[in-house]
Amino acid sequence: xxxxxxxxxxxxxxxxxxxxxxxxxxxxxxxxxxxxxxxxxxxxxxxxxxxxxxxxxxxxxxxxxxxxxxxxxxxxxxxxxxxxxxxxxxxxxxxxxxxxxxxxxxxxxxxxxxxxxxxxxxxxxxxxxxxxxxxxxxxxxxxxxxxxx
Numbered sequence: 001x002x003x004x005x006x007x008x009x010x011x012x013x014x015x016x017x018x019x020x021x022x023x024x025x026x027x028x029x030x031x032x033x034x035x036x037x038x039x040x041x042x043x044x045x046x047x048x049x050x051x052x053x054x055x056x057x058x059x060x061x062x063x064x065x066x067x068x069x070x071x072x073x074x075x076x077x078x079x080x081x082x083x084x085x086x087x088x089x090x091x092x093x094x095x096x097x098x099x100x101x102x103x104x105x106x107x108x109x110x111x112x113x114x115x116x117x118x119x120x121x122x123x124x125x126x127x128x129x130x131x132x133x134x135x136x137x138x139x140x141x142x143x144x145x146x147x148x149x
Contacts, residue, residue: 001078003099003148007041011099014040015114015121021129026054031070033123034101034112038079041099041148046077057125061108070110071103071144079146092138092145101146102137113137115145 004010014037021028035046054060067073075081079101083092100115113120119131137143 001042001044001148003041004043007148008098010040011037015116018121018129021123023123023125023128025056025060026050026052028123028129029060030109030112030123033121033129034114037099037101037114037121038148064109070112071146074101074146078149080149081145082147083145089135089138093135096134096145097147099148102134103144103146104137104140105142106140
């Protein structure tokens with residue numbers, strides 16, 4: 001998996017098309033959002049592979065339990081960890097690249113957020129796709145960053 005030459009413009013178009021979409025398990029949740037961001041960056045079809053595999057919180061938890069750690073799965077797909085484990089928050093903030101996936105453990109899930117500099121694109125069951133602070137997501141205990149090389 002490699003970052004396309006026009007990844008930045010594709011990522012911008014992706015963000016515009018997903019912004020304010022209502023949350024829906026298996027259709028517009030953080031996993032499907034992240035998979036579609038990777039599609040925009042690398043020209044893959046991960047979004048189609050994940051869409052519809054779960055339909056509510058219970059089935060999403062079952063899917064996660066059956067398939068294992070999303071972090072390990074993304075590494076297997078070819079994403080890389082751009083920061084060493086002991087990197088400071090400031091180093092991570094300064095080193096973020098548009099399209100980096102910020103993975104944060106929350107509520108028994110690993111939630112994915114898509115970095116766009118100081119902001120990241122995100123969604124959850126209580127709100128539609130929108131913007132959050134990248135620094136806040138990076139500051140969460142256990143936050144990891146993955147990148148399409």
